[in-house]
Amino acid sequence: MIKKVLVANRGEIAMRIFRTCRVMNIPTVAIYTHVDRGALHVRYAEEAYCISEDETDTSYLKPDLILAIARKTGAAIHPGYGFLSENADFARRCEEEGVIFIGPSADVIAKMGIKTEARKIMKAAGVPVVPGTEEPVNNIAEVRKVAKEVGYPIMLKALAGGGGKGMRLVRDEEGLEEAFRLSCSEAGNSFGNDAIYIEKYIENPHHIEVQVLGDKYGNVIHLYERECSIQRRNQKVIEESPSPFVKEETRKKMLAVAVEACKKIGYYSAGTLEFMMDKDQNFYFLEMNTRLQVEHPVTEEVTGVDLVRDMILVAAGNPLPYKQEDVEFRGAAIECRIYAEDPENNFMPSPGVIKVREAPEGRNVRLDSAAYAGFEVSLHYDPMIAKLCTWGRNRESAISNMARALREYKILGIKTTIPFHQRVLHNETFLKGNYDTTFIDTKFDKEDLKRRQNNDPLVAVIAAAIKHFEQEKEASARMTTVPLVGESLWKYYGKLQMTANNY
Ligand code: ADP
Ligand code: ADP
Ligand code: MG
Numbered sequence: 001m002i003k004k005v006l007v008a009n010r011g012e013i014a015m016r017i018f019r020t021c022r023v024m025n026i027p028t029v030a031i032y033t034h035v036d037r038g039a040l041h042v043r044y045a046e047e048a049y050c051i052s053e054d055e056t057d058t059s060y061l062k063p064d065l066i067l068a069i070a071r072k073t074g075a076a077i078h079p080g081y082g083f084l085s086e087n088a089d090f091a092r093r094c095e096e097e098g099v100i101f102i103g104p105s106a107d108v109i110a111k112m113g114i115k116t117e118a119r120k121i122m123k124a125a126g127v128p129v130v131p132g133t134e135e136p137v138n139n140i141a142e143v144r145k146v147a148k149e150v151g152y153p154i155m156l157k158a159l160a161g162g163g164g165k166g167m168r169l170v171r172d173e174e175g176l177e178e179a180f181r182l183s184c185s186e187a188g189n190s191f192g193n194d195a196i197y198i199e200k201y202i203e204n205p206h207h208i209e210v211q212v213l214g215d216k217y218g219n220v221i222h223l224y225e226r227e228c229s230i231q232r233r234n235q236k237v238i239e240e241s242p243s244p245f246v247k248e249e250t251r252k253k254m255l256a257v258a259v260e261a262c263k264k265i266g267y268y269s270a271g272t273l274e275f276m277m278d279k280d281q282n283f284y285f286l287e288m289n290t291r292l293q294v295e296h297p298v299t300e301e302v303t304g305v306d307l308v309r310d311m312i313l314v315a316a317g318n319p320l321p322y323k324q325e326d327v328e329f330r331g332a333a334i335e336c337r338i339y340a341e342d343p344e345n346n347f348m349p350s351p352g353v354i355k356v357r358e359a360p361e362g363r364n365v366r367l368d369s370a371a372y373a374g375f376e377v378s379l380h381y382d383p384m385i386a387k388l389c390t391w392g393r394n395r396e397s398a399i400s401n402m403a404r405a406l407r408e409y410k411i412l413g414i415k416t417t418i419p420f421h422q423r424v425l426h427n428e429t430f431l432k433g434n435y436d437t438t439f440i441d442t443k444f445d446k447e448d449l450k451r452r453q454n455n456d457p458l459v460a461v462i463a464a465a466i467k468h469f470e471q472e473k474e475a476s477a478r479m480t481t482v483p484l485v486g487e488s489l490w491k492y493y494g495k496l497q498m499t500a501n502n503y
Helices: 011-023 040-044 063-073 088-096 106-113 115-124 140-150 173-191 248-264 296-303 307-315 395-408 418-424 428-432 446-455 457-479 489-501
Strands: 005-007 028-032 047-050 076-078 154-162 165-170 196-200 206-214 220-232 235-241 269-277 283-289 332-339 356-358 365-369 384-392 410-412
Touching (some): 005 011, 005 063, 011 028, 011 307, 011 365, 011 384, 028 040, 063 076, 063 088, 088 106, 106 115, 115 154, 115 283, 140 154, 140 173, 140 196, 154 173, 165 173, 173 196, 206 307, 220 248, 220 296, 235 296, 235 418, 248 283, 269 307, 296 307, 296 332, 296 365, 296 384, 332 395, 332 418, 395 418, 418 446
Parallel strands (some): 005 076, 028 047
Antiparallel strands (some): 154 165, 154 196, 206 269, 220 235, 235 332, 269 283, 356 410, 365 384
């Protein structure tokens, strides 16, 4: 049985997992780096261990240390997403050292972590895959040859890729050599593996993915699909379920194919099969994420399932607590990823201290966040600071609820993607539900975002008030004299305070 859970992660996902542990009455262990010592996940857990060697050490990639803490505390390890979550060696060491790893087998993580391997396995299991190479391409001559065979446009992709990094669209032979060189070096830098393979670029694709859940006894179920086609830099920013684009007949096929494939590879725990779908509803396997996905709340909202709870139960050796026919699908849910990024400036990172934070509340709103006023968003980590998710009995109502929640959500001190989300919710293409991954580049008016920001009368009034306040403060600072001898400092500061309050 699992008596304690250590989350080898930080931020909102650490909080997400701890909350379920609390529901299950399982004590929790946090790990943290020096810069994260004030973070919420550290305060929330029953025990917390610093894993930094010194003040400058920001790494969460410490397998030895994390395993030592898990053994010492008697905890199972949940890796969250990112960091060690798809590191097969780490999962294997857990298996060998008697620490329960709350995820799939090391073997399956290893196979799915190499995209060309995953493609081969899925193909053999009867899943349609994006046309392309089954082996890495090693030099420019080979790349040229294969690109011709596959047919332009193509995608150069890192074998070990993730997080939207290490891939490049190439439309014709002219830019090929340069793109190949850049892709190799980016892949090497990001993943410590510079191998590249080629996929056909699917034009105007929809990113549709299937959530699966399996146990160690061969039972696998699906928890329906998520549409994740609103992306910037090949990374998701908005997700929803059900997909407004997929037809019922296609949905059935996709879900069945995903479950069958997972049965064949002996998959257990939560996982996601990602697909590209073209305008004619042809779908192709893209990759499998052998972990809890960032956007899993969308699925939880429409099915009522707690994926973290089920991952813990499965890791402890329990069979799945329900069957496919017990899963009820209700209404629609949508998630907006709140990044500390400037949507007006090409989504550049916007680190800094959060000065004000007012969180949305109320009916059908779910916020997964690790932000608070005073928290410093560091450049060292992923810029996603929260996920806002809303539910509705249909898509329209989920979207209206999201619009309301976004209006209530105030974060000052850093730029966030909140204004971007508000614009998307008014976009006609988005509202119609027929948007693809080119949406931000082709259907979204970025200039409109700037105009709206600059013309907002409320912002103008607030800016004027701040300016006025600052001028007055400056003036009163100039007038301030040293307290007279004999006047108590308390009285003196009291008076200053009263002057300040008058503004
Ligand atoms: P998903 O497919 O689950 O939506 P992505 O494909 O965007 O997610 O990949 C997971 C993302 O999580 C990556 O962008 C990675 O940089 C990011 N990430 C890694 N570690 C963390 C972390 N500790 N907190 C937040 N994000 C992280
Ligand atoms: P990652 O591991 O970084 O998540 P994926 O292979 O899942 O990489 O691809 C991420 C995104 O990149 C997809 O959702 C899609 O928008 C784009 N993409 C990847 N491969 C293709 C392709 N062959 N055709 C069109 N778009 C693609
Ligand atoms: Mg992916």
